[in-house]
Amino acid sequence: MVDFHELSTAELDVLGEAATAWDDVVKRLQAMDSDWDGAVIGKVNAANWTGPAADQARPKLQRVNEQISAAVTEATAIASVFRDAGNDFKAAKSKLDEAVAAAQGDGLTVSSDGTVSWPPADNATRHDQDALQAYN
Structure with missing residues (x-):
């Protein structure tokens, strides 16, 4: 395969x-x-x-x-x-x-092995627990 x-x-x-x-x-x-x-x-x-x-x-x-x-x-x-x-x-x-x-x-990240993920959260989202939880 x-x-x-x-x-x-x-x-x-x-x-x-x-x-x-x-x-x-x-x-x-x-x-x-x-x-x-x-x-x-x-x-x-x-x-x-x-x-x-x-x-x-x-x-x-x-x-x-x-x-x-x-x-x-x-x-x-x-x-x-x-x-x-x-x-x-x-x-x-x-x-x-x-x-x-x-x-x-669509703003997603595709790695060399094909894994698709959201880009890392921006600084403001990382410091807001509610926003970080919604982001993930």
Whole structure:
């Protein structure tokens, strides 16, 4: 669970940078998938390769193709998680900043751990027991 201090001081651009890095991984994996389809699967199929070795190789080559496609799907999901988390944290931080500003606008004090309190009583209030009791 993220606490007040962690959220209020978080550098959230890191999540966007991570999403962008994973987008790059997706692009590289898609290129690899395309290369595998053309350079390996396509050439094997075009060669009309037959026989026992071909019968054993084709399913294994297809399995590699499926694994690359699955890696593309996983990398896309990871990028999406980072992007969504960044957006959610930014929205939460924005709401927190608005709440802190509203509290401070109402004359309240907000500490670095999120504790909200009235400012210390002024000198006149501190010396008047009734006023001090009403203030607290």
